[in-house]
Amino acid sequence: GQQLNQSPQSMFIQEGEDVSMNCTSSSIFNTWLWYKQDPGEGPVLLIALYKAGELTSNGRLTAQFGITRKDSFLNISASIPSDVGIYFCAGQLKPSGTYKYIFGTGTRLKVLA
Amino acid sequence: SQTIHQWPATLVQPVGSPLSLECTVEGTSNPNLYWYRQAAGRGLQLLFYSVGIGQISSEVPQNLSASRPQDRQFILSSKKLLLSDSGFYLCAWNSVGTDYGYTFGSGTRLTVV
Numbered sequence: 552g553q554q555l556n557q558s559p560q561s562m563f564i565q566e567g568e569d570v571s572m573n574c575t576s577s578s579i580f581n582t583w584l585w586y587k588q589d590p591g592e593g594p595v596l597l598i599a600l601y602k603a604g605e606l607t608s609n610g611r612l613t614a615q616f617g618i619t620r621k622d623s624f625l626n627i628s629a630s631i632p633s634d635v636g637i638y639f640c641a642g643q644l645k646p647s648g649t650y651k652y653i654f655g656t657g658t659r660l661k662v663l664a
Numbered sequence: 665s666q667t668i669h670q671w672p673a674t675l676v677q678p679v680g681s682p683l684s685l686e687c688t689v690e691g692t693s694n695p696n697l698y699w700y701r702q703a704a705g706r707g708l709q710l711l712f713y714s715v716g717i718g719q720i721s722s723e724v725p726q727n728l729s730a731s732r733p734q735d736r737q738f739i740l741s742s743k744k745l746l747l748s749d750s751g752f753y754l755c756a757w758n759s760v761g762t763d764y765g766y767t768f769g770s771g772t773r774l775t776v777v
Contacts, residue, residue: 601763
């Protein structure tokens with residue numbers, strides 16, 4: 552099935568560093584979501600974005616809905632060891648009854664203490 | 665509040681054996697239900713979704729089937745497992761007509777040996 556392109560695929564960072572990751576598509580999306588998956592668990596929603604240009608924060612996390620509506624960015628400031636996990640973006644092409652979302656390929660984050 | 669339950673958490677099954685994974689949602693009615701599979705270190709692949717009792721849509725041809733015998737129950741099955749069926753299976757739900765993303769269950773780790 553269709554998936555969004557996420558980059559980087561994986562990254563090792565030092566504790567305290569800021570992290571940036573992005574998600575791109577050739578299609579225009581109406582909604583962008585960011586999820587985090589801890590090892591052995593299901594993904595948990597971090598941030599939802601609904602308007603082009605929208606910038607939303609959740610604690611140390613900040614995400615933006617790209618102006619072109621074809622991309623989104625997630626930033627994590629001052630990373631800590633519990634930020635380890637896989638981060639997924641998800642987008643919705645257009646409103647539909649099921650609101651099916653397309654997921655990105657994931658960015659695996661590892662934080663070195 | 666709404667909760668989603670998946671079981672079992674882990675399962676080791678021999679090739680050729682049957683499979684039944686169950687997912688139930690509490691605290692809501694008429695949810696949209698989804699089954700995803702995640703191969704090791706990979707992204708999320710949508711397998712099936714359901715918008716109502718007995719209504720199943722398949723996203724990819726495969727060795728698996730899904731059923732929704734009750735409003736808040738979603739079952740993933742196979743008559744004969746293949747090695748390639750190994751993976752992390754996630755159930756998810758959302759409410760009809762809402763754009764708040766999915767809520768995922770905690771997943772089932774299936775190993776076919």
